[in-house]
């Protein structure tokens with residue numbers, strides 16, 4: 039396996055009382071597509087923010103490209119982020135800018151390219167996600183799936199070395215989904231991009247990932263290639279992969295007994 | 306970048322309107338042409354009593370404002386007020402024997418210095434002092450004197 | 459008793475902490491000002507948003523305030539036979555106090571609340587986060603142009619308020635109440651001083667523009683990123699900015715007009 043581009047060791051992160059990560063080790067290999075899977079609310083988004091340096095770990099370390107993210111000064115952190123793209127779960131497009139200007143935003147902020155070249159680059163990125171024709175629209179006029187695709191075009195505008203995708207498949211119709219899955223794969227291969235796809239869509243993730251981490255309740259419960267994972271004997275992994283409601287993974291957020299709760303007073 | 310043209314035009318109009326308003330406040334509302342006292346020449350005068358004269362009170366000749374009071378001091382040897390006035394350099398031909406009085410505009414209005422030109426050949430210069438002065442008329446003193454003179458009868 | 463004491467302590471600490479954060483925030487934002495020079499288009503957009511869009515309410519309010527001042531002033535002055543001084547009353551009230559203060563209060567309600575809501579929503583929809591991940595500092599890219607735009611727009615708005623108000627006062631005084639036109643303007647010119655009155659009024663409005671915009675952008679940036687949090691922050695902006703304007707007005711007035 040290639041060297042690790044992101045190296046996470048003993049990561050611990052809490053929000054108040056809630057322990058979100060309780061000692062996670064993870065290596066994200068360079069130039070490959072790594073999927074991180076887990077039920078919603080386990081902290082997948084939080085993990086991406088820790089990698090991007092927007093949150094600080096309570097203990098342990100996150101290294102990206104050999105640099106300890108938490109120890110970087112803000113100038114260095116910004117320099118590192120220019121080599122990173124991130125697709126936010128809900129797109130996070132800038133609502134006062136058109137689709138075109140959203141994709142052009144990182145180019146205008148970080149390069150001094152002539153207008154002509156910016157236009158070409160933006161149209162190329164928009165073409166890749168199938169929204170070249172939507173360039174004049176404002177974010178409010180887009181559906182959730184379209185907004186996420188524009189955000190994807192924006193995330194790769196600066197041709198980063200690594201892109202973090204937060205739930206890229208949610209809200210896509212079957213056609214865009216197929217295209218998107220193929221797109222992530224070909225982007226990774228063609229640009230030897232280091233891709234991190236966070237998702238709870240099991241089939242899509244397994245079909246494109248080179249390597250998979252499954253996290254739950256603050257720990258990595260399994261990792262390996264998709265084939266290895268499918269053969270895994272862990273009841274946990276099997277339940278998650280097959281989407282059964284019965285098993286070691288609770289569907290319910292921790293709560294008191296249903297019957298006593300219904301009979302009790304209070305909120 | 307389509308709407309940015311109209312944004313620029315609007316902002317331009319807005320700045321022009323704001324500047325016009327400021328200009329109106331400067332020219333029409335206050336009087337920018339009025340002598341500001343920065344580059345005039347200073348003359349002083351001693352008064353026994355200046356009443357409620359203040360710094361920036363006007364100095365007039367024949368009712369025309371020619372300067373403003375720039376400083377009010379107290380001479381502790383002769384127990385008199387020393388008033389320094391800044392006179393507009395356009396009026397550089399005030400005779401040496403000009404006299405200064407403190408008047409009140411209206412019955413209760415604010416006080417100002419009225420100068421009355423004398424007949425001397427030479428003129429007052431920067432730093433000169435006016436010899437002939439007439440103090441402020443203080444209403445309370447007037448009333449007091451009136452009562453005393455009534456009582457004497 | 460202990461509980462009350464504890465609450466008082468906690469509130470004091472909380473307020474102090476927030477004020478501290480507000481100042482650090484300001485320092486960081488001011489660091490972005492030099493970078494705005496080559497990109498003045500960004501500031502232009504904000505002058506449009508806070509200035510041009512507040513123009514109507516400012517001009518209309520100014521007009522009516524000026525007209526009311528003339529009416530009220532006339533009723534008082536007519537008893538002393540001093541209606542020629544109506545111009546002085548109207549213009550001094552507007553230039554020294556009402557232009558900067560009422561202008562700033564309207565500005566806080568119109569532009570300040572909009573700024574808070576805009577930045578708060580950008581935070582709630584992760585737009586600020588996304589910028590950070592794109593290695594763009596939102597305090598420099600989003601907040602700094604808005605602060606500078608407010609500082610530039612406010613004095614212009616206040617001047618427009620005063621000027622329109624004086625014109626409104628003129629129409630009521632001369633047109634309606636029959637005050638002599640020459641006396642109206644000449645008394646005004648004799649009594650209103652360019653530096654003591656007009657310039658000090660402008661200084662006030664610059665200070666108010668700065669403080670109101672600062673509060674507005676900070677409240678937005680510091681808002682709890684939910685619809686409720688943003689709506690609370692918007693209310694806080696209007697309340698805090700108005701109180702700050704009135705309090706500062708007292709201090710500035712004491713400093714400027716106190717010693718003569």
Ligand SMILES: Nc1ncnc2c1ncn2[C@@H]1O[C@H](COP(=O)(O)OP(=O)(O)O)[C@@H](O)[C@H]1O
Pocket residue numbers: 053058077078079080081082083084085
């Ligand atoms: N800003 C926040 N404040 C407090 N708790 C949060 C916040 N954001 C997320 N959480 C909590 O952290 C946990 C993980 O959230 P998240 O990383 O968004 O999950 P995922 O992306 O895996 O669905 C959730 O249980 C959520 O309740």
Ligand SMILES: [Mg+2]
Pocket residue numbers: 082083084127204
């Ligand atoms: Mg998430």
